[in-house]
Amino acid sequence: MVASYPRGAGSAPRLRSLALPTASLLALFAACHMEAKNPTLQFSLSTAVGGAAEVDEEGDPLLPPDVQAHIQGALEMLCGTPSAPQFMVTEDWYDDGFNPNYPQYPADDMGSGELSDEELEAIAASNELRFRLQLELAAEGRYDEVRIPSHMVDLQAYYDDLRADLAAERAAAEAGEGDPEELEFLEGELSEGAFVNWYPTLRESAEMYRQQCLHCHGVEGGGDGTTADFLNPRPRDYRHGTFKFTAMNAKARPRREDLYRILEQGVTGTAMPSFRRFSRAEVWGLVDYVRLLAVRGEVERDLAYTYRNDFEGDGVLPLSNVLAAYETVWDKWMSAPVNYLAFDGEIPAATPELIARGREIYFDAQSGNCQSCHGDYGLGDGPAAYELNEDGTFKLDENGDRISAYADDWGHPIYPRNIARGIIRGGKRPIDIYRRIYAGINGTPMPGIGESKNADGDPLLSDEDMWALVHFTRSLTERPEPIVHASPDHGGGHADDHGAAADTHEETH
Amino acid sequence: MRLLYALLLLLVPVLGVYTFVTADQHGWWFPDNVSTYGPSIDRLFYLIQAMVAITFIGTEVLLAWFMYKYSKRRDDRGVFSHGNHKLEMVWTAIPAVLLLVIAFAQMGTWAEIKFQKGFPDGEFSMDRPIAEVVASQFDWRAIYPGEDGVIGTMDDLENPFEFVVPVDEDVVFNLRSRDVIHAFFVPQFRLKQDALPGHTIPVWFNATEEGVYDLICAELCGWGHYKMAGRVRVVSRPEYDQFLADLDQEWFSNGMEEVQ
Numbered sequence: 067m068v069a070s071y072p073r074g075a076g077s078a079p080r081l082r083s084l085a086l087p088t089a090s091l092l093a094l095f096a097a098c099h100m101e102a103k104n105p106t107l108q109f110s111l112s113t114a115v116g117g118a119a120e121v122d123e124e125g126d127p128l129l130p131p132d133v134q135a136h137i138q139g140a141l142e143m144l145c146g147t148p149s150a151p152q153f154m155v156t157e158d159w160y161d162d163g164f165n166p167n168y169p170q171y172p173a174d175d176m177g178s179g180e181l182s183d184e185e186l187e188a189i190a191a192s193n194e195l196r197f198r199l200q201l202e203l204a205a206e207g208r209y210d211e212v213r214i215p216s217h218m219v220d221l222q223a224y225y226d227d228l229r230a231d232l233a234a235e236r237a238a239a240e241a242g243e244g245d246p247e248e249l250e251f252l253e254g255e256l257s258e259g260a261f262v263n264w265y266p267t268l269r270e271s272a273e274m275y276r277q278q279c280l281h282c283h284g285v286e287g288g289g290d291g292t293t294a295d296f297l298n299p300r301p302r303d304y305r306h307g308t309f310k311f312t313a314m315n316a317k318a319r320p321r322r323e324d325l326y327r328i329l330e331q332g333v334t335g336t337a338m339p340s341f342r343r344f345s346r347a348e349v350w351g352l353v354d355y356v357r358l359l360a361v362r363g364e365v366e367r368d369l370a371y372t373y374r375n376d377f378e379g380d381g382v383l384p385l386s387n388v389l390a391a392y393e394t395v396w397d398k399w400m401s402a403p404v405n406y407l408a409f410d411g412e413i414p415a416a417t418p419e420l421i422a423r424g425r426e427i428y429f430d431a432q433s434g435n436c437q438s439c440h441g442d443y444g445l446g447d448g449p450a451a452y453e454l455n456e457d458g459t460f461k462l463d464e465n466g467d468r469i470s471a472y473a474d475d476w477g478h479p480i481y482p483r484n485i486a487r488g489i490i491r492g493g494k495r496p497i498d499i500y501r502r503i504y505a506g507i508n509g510t511p512m513p514g515i516g517e518s519k520n521a522d523g524d525p526l527l528s529d530e531d532m533w534a535l536v537h538f539t540r541s542l543t544e545r546p547e548p549i550v551h552a553s554p555d556h557g558g559g560h561a562d563d564h565g566a567a568a569d570t571h572e573e574t575h
Numbered sequence: 576m577r578l579l580y581a582l583l584l585l586l587v588p589v590l591g592v593y594t595f596v597t598a599d600q601h602g603w604w605f606p607d608n609v610s611t612y613g614p615s616i617d618r619l620f621y622l623i624q625a626m627v628a629i630t631f632i633g634t635e636v637l638l639a640w641f642m643y644k645y646s647k648r649r650d651d652r653g654v655f656s657h658g659n660h661k662l663e664m665v666w667t668a669i670p671a672v673l674l675l676v677i678a679f680a681q682m683g684t685w686a687e688i689k690f691q692k693g694f695p696d697g698e699f700s701m702d703r704p705i706a707e708v709v710a711s712q713f714d715w716r717a718i719y720p721g722e723d724g725v726i727g728t729m730d731d732l733e734n735p736f737e738f739v740v741p742v743d744e745d746v747v748f749n750l751r752s753r754d755v756i757h758a759f760f761v762p763q764f765r766l767k768q769d770a771l772p773g774h775t776i777p778v779w780f781n782a783t784e785e786g787v788y789d790l791i792c793a794e795l796c797g798w799g800h801y802k803m804a805g806r807v808r809v810v811s812r813p814e815y816d817q818f819l820a821d822l823d824q825e826w827f828s829n830g831m832e833e834v835q
């Protein structure tokens with residue numbers, strides 16, 4: 067023994083050496099028994115331009131606090147809270163039997179018919195896929211082992227009820243009483259129905275949104291979640307009701323189907339992923355919740371605008387005005403199908419001649435004029451899209467990047483797409499690109515030329531010309547080499563340095 | 576006391592072995608294999624598993640025994656030794672030999688799965704892959720070549736998230752990444768292949784059972800890695816043809832069928 071400890075001190079290190087593992091074991095144990103507590107979310111008013119909580123340069127709110135409180139209360143009445151989201155049903159709706167809270171699922175009549183029978187079948191099929199393990203367990207009668215995804219509060223409650231009823235019914239059957247039909251129904255429902263016919267409520271979708279979308283799109287759908295600052299392009303702010311990749315003409319509100327398609331396809335080349343890993347029912351539910359957030363945001367902007375302009379910032383808005391705003395916004399959403407955009411006819415084949423015609427239009431300043439923004443090579447470097455110096459060269463910022471001449475509806479600088487990268491965000495199908503070119507891209511400077519007229523009042527582009535443009539745009543996305551370059555060598559445009567143009571403004575994704 | 580500690584240490588191999596032995600019952604073992612080359616991958620796994628198991632049990636037991644035997648007694652002096660040449664030779668040579676065994680044992684399997692000259696050359700081949708699977712932060716999409724059989728042209732068909740293939744057929748596809756390194760991993764196929772930006776990597780498999788299999792990204796690729804999920808759906812030949820026909824129809828639709 068080398069060292070000798072003074073008595074008494076010797077026990078201290080030993081005690082600690084025992085205490086540490088014990089404490090960490092206890093901590094581990096406690097952690098295993100801890101339930102994650104979800105914070106209760108609240109909708110707040112928007113501080114963005116046009117929002118009810120917007121502030122001026124000094125940081126003073128544009129609307130006084132009592133007015134803000136009034137708007138907050140009105141919105142809560144109309145759309146509920148994140149933990150209890152619910153559309154208010156107006157009197158007219160009530161009379162018409164329209165209730166957007168249950169867009170398709172009052173238990174037996176499958177609702178307002180917004181989803182077709184095939185769609186409902188598809189939902190059942192995809193539910194079956196999603197719940198296949200649970201279904202197998204239930205089919206074997208192992209009801210206790212069935213695990214329902216945590217956010218499906220209502221399904222869990224229904225399932226628990228069924229189980230209790232089944233136990234009671236079985237006991238009754240054993241006692242020689244009870245109803246065999248009821249027993250059969252319960253068993254069937256438990257082993258299949260509860261899962262296969264499941265459709266989420268708005269509350270369940272809100273929880274799903276919290277888990278899947280909130281970190282990008284924010285609590286109110288303002289596109290201001292915690293991840294948003296790191297993304298380019300930023301996540302969509304739904305509160306304008308403006309959506310980019312829809313099948314709508316005239317900047318109309320999207321249909322539910324359009325939002326569904328976006329959720330299913332994702333927006334390639336951006337952070338917005340595909341959500342096909344969820345069942346169709348869940349995705350439809352998310353669509354409904356996005357719609358709720360959009361409606362809420364639009365009503366908020368509408369009320370804030372009214373207060374500012376017609377009430378000079380004070381006074382109490384009568385309920386009738388609030389309801390009118392709500393109904394106006396809803397009317398826009400309900401009228402979506404009227405503006406549905408499709409091509410009534412057969413899509414012409416993408417022949418080289420048609421593509422060549424498309425290229426002409428692309429460069430023609432009188433008709434397509436796409437080159438002015440998208441550049442000679444489709445690289446998104448056209449002169450019209452950027453701030454220029456007097457001599458026509460690009461103005462550069464301190465990093466040497468070009469400065470966008472445009473901001474989008476949400477106030478962010480926006481650049482024309484580099485089409486030659488082959489990434490088309492709104493979908494690469496011919497009809498998708500047709501819709502983008504025909505109707506433009508909502509909220510951005512990308513114009514719709516489908517209904518433009520020339521000086522004589524005739525359509526600027528014939529159907530064939532439109533498709534020529536579509537096919538030409540598609541040809542730019544080919545690999546490894548586009549069939550026909552949008553290059554000056556092939557006519558049109560002016561000389562430019564291909565290489566330099568290629569890498570100056572690459573998108574970040 | 577030293578007996579207690581030695582026994583405690585012995586718990587490590589005991590519990591370790593116990594978990595392995597019962598893993599199957601708890602569903603912690605491999606998912607069922609559904610690919611033609613899966614069994615030879617599994618054989619390699621079990622070979623290595625056996626080597627590791629023997630070494631693990633041997634060293635752990637020895638460790639516990641040493642702990643008991645040589646634990647410090649109050650009045651002992653430490654003994655300083657300076658290595659044992661023979662012993663060191665032995666414990667260097669054994670792993671070296673084992674490594675060689677593994678190296679030789681895996682050669683055939685590796686060649687079968689990854690060597691390009693061994694690639695299937697049927698309906699789908701390296702020149703005519705069934706599709707291109709593109710990984711990007713954070714999702715998967717399959718791009719089918721369309722009528723002309725060439726990927727990257729105007730008649731390509733894209734399917735996000737889901738890669739559909741026919742059952743019992745040699746399937747060759749190209750793997751690409753749009754941004755960072757990802758990895759295509761389908762546990763049931765025993766197939767894992769990195770996707771490197773700038774590279775087009777041919778990959779093949781032959782799935783022997785219809786079904787839906789999770790496609791997982793197996794390379795930490797950024798903050799959303801955990802949710803970078805896809806799906807491989809293995810279907811019968813007629814279903815596959817139908818899938819392609821449906822996709823084609825949807826792709827070249829004029830949007831009118833949606834008008835009520």
Ligand SMILES: [Cu+2]
Binds near residue numbers: 710713793796803
């Ligand atoms: Cu990844």
